[in-house]
Amino acid sequence: MGNTVVVGLQWGDEGKGKVTDLLAQRADVVVRYQGGNNAGHTVVVGGRTLKLHLVPSGILHPGVLCLMGDGMVVDPLVLCREIDELEANGVSTGQLRISGNAHLIMPYHIRMDEAQERARGASKIGTTQRGIGPAYCDKTARLPHSIRAWDLLDSQRLTERAAAQLELKNRCFTHLLDAEPMTLEEVVEPILAVAPRLTDRIVDGRTVLYERLDAGASVLFEGAQGTFLDLNHGTYPYVTSSHPIAAEACVSAGLGPGAIDRVIGVAKAYTTRVGAGVFVTEQDNEYGNTIRERGHEYGTTTGRPRRCGWLDCVVLRTAARINGAHAIALTLLDVLDAFDTVPVCVAYELDGRTLEYVPSNQDDLVRCRPVYEELPGWQQPIGGCRTWDDLPAAARAYVERLGQLAGTPVGLVGVGADREQTIILPALG
Numbered sequence: 001m002g003n004t005v006v007v008g009l010q011w012g013d014e015g016k017g018k019v020t021d022l023l024a025q026r027a028d029v030v031v032r033y034q035g036g037n038n039a040g041h042t043v044v045v046g047g048r049t050l051k052l053h054l055v056p057s058g059i060l061h062p063g064v065l066c067l068m069g070d071g072m073v074v075d076p077l078v079l080c081r082e083i084d085e086l087e088a089n090g091v092s093t094g095q096l097r098i099s100g101n102a103h104l105i106m107p108y109h110i111r112m113d114e115a116q117e118r119a120r121g122a123s124k125i126g127t128t129q130r131g132i133g134p135a136y137c138d139k140t141a142r143l144p145h146s147i148r149a150w151d152l153l154d155s156q157r158l159t160e161r162a163a164a165q166l167e168l169k170n171r172c173f174t175h176l177l178d179a180e181p182m183t184l185e186e187v188v189e190p191i192l193a194v195a196p197r198l199t200d201r202i203v204d205g206r207t208v209l210y211e212r213l214d215a216g217a218s219v220l221f222e223g224a225q226g227t228f229l230d231l232n233h234g235t236y237p238y239v240t241s242s243h244p245i246a247a248e249a250c251v252s253a254g255l256g257p258g259a260i261d262r263v264i265g266v267a268k269a270y271t272t273r274v275g276a277g278v279f280v281t282e283q284d285n286e287y288g289n290t291i292r293e294r295g296h297e298y299g300t301t302t303g304r305p306r307r308c309g310w311l312d313c314v315v316l317r318t319a320a321r322i323n324g325a326h327a328i329a330l331t332l333l334d335v336l337d338a339f340d341t342v343p344v345c346v347a348y349e350l351d352g353r354t355l356e357y358v359p360s361n362q363d364d365l366v367r368c369r370p371v372y373e374e375l376p377g378w379q380q381p382i383g384g385c386r387t388w389d390d391l392p393a394a395a396r397a398y399v400e401r402l403g404q405l406a407g408t409p410v411g412l413v414g415v416g417a418d419r420e421q422t423i424i425l426p427a428l429g
């Protein structure tokens with residue numbers, strides 16, 4: 001099937017786990033290319049719900065090599081808990097590998113995340129408080145003592161590096177952030193306790209990938225979060241600290257853009273976001289509440305209620321361009337079964353002008369107003385539909401219209417959480 005990137009077109013939580021799990025059936029390798037355990041990928045198999053935060057969603061397929069790429073940040077304690085949970089549920093993790101260049105989230109990063117959010121006061125981002133931003137900060141600061149997965153192989157080096165880092169962090173905690181300092185023991189001991197469980201999995205990710213590709217493997221690249229949480233292209237500063245967009249798959253894996261055969265953009269049939277930041281089609285009302293309850297829109301990682309709103313095709317059109325999406329995988333269409341009409345945002349209005357794309361200047365974006373087109377609802381359950389023709393005409397019209405508006409054909413429609421509740425269309429290839 002060639003090399004495919006699965007990327008979120010909105011603000012994360014689009015259902016990438018389900019799509020990756022589906023496509024992984026035809027892949028030899030799955031690479032998760034960025035983010036950390038801020039992500040929560042829910043996959044439902046045979047009625048059983050599994051929540052993945054770090055491990056690539058391909059893990060449910062025996063024989064598929066699952067690589068955590070250079071662009072990830074990895075909390076070793078969370079990773080070990082996740083491995084235990086998978087194994088307890090009968091899922092083998094024998095094929096899981098960690099790229100040695102991935103940076104580690106250390107306990108002081110989590111404290112830093114909490115303290116920085118407190119310090120931001122009313123303008124807090126609403127981070128997942130998993131230490132993601134501070135870990136990426138240390139990576140880009142290029143400190144000699146930054147800690148990568150390789151360092152799990154040498155406990156003395158890891159301890160020395162952690163001590164040097166902690167000295168800086170403790171100065172920050174006590175002098176700038178009004179937070180409690182940490183001891184070296186509380187930072188290092190838990191990590192050293194789990195290190196032996198991970199050492200066999202640490203590899204030179206790039207070379208492993210080259211060897212597999214040379215042997216003819218198909219690789220699936222799994223993004224976390226979504227396009228509008230991207231550090232460059234998202235709704236800055238209300239974004240994550242990595243690059244969820246498709247191009248990062250190459251950066252993280254060590255491949256050129258020519259290595260990618262197709263990009264599948266995953267979008268919900270409506271829009272959600274968690275945390276603070278602009279949201280043009282937000283419905284902070286009964287409509288939004290209905291979407292939240294029907295879609296179980298509560299964070300997989302933090303349990304926070306997600307903000308809900310109508311589908312924003314300006315967001316989809318822009319994201320399709322940013323990622324070079326060949327097809328859209330549309331998830332959770334069944335959530336809209338309840339509505340008699342379903343508005344979709346077709347353009348933005350700003351100072352009397354009509355905008356087709358999301359403006360990158362945030363001062364403009366916050367002033368944009370949605371222009372809606374009202375589409376008829378179908379008002380019947382579609383969870384049992386398995387083919388395009390099974391779908392009610394109004395649901396088909398909704399899918400076709402959003403494909404037109406996004407300038408990208410829809411290749412998959414999800415009508416429920418289970419693997420089987422999926423309609424595959426020709427555009428998926």
Ligand code: IMP
Nearest residue numbers: 012013038039126127128239240274275
């Ligand atoms: P961080 O990634 O924890 O630093 O959080 C930064 C922003 O990204 C916050 O608004 C989070 O709610 C959001 N975010 C991070 N990961 C996800 C995700 O997997 N889904 C949805 N939102 C996320």
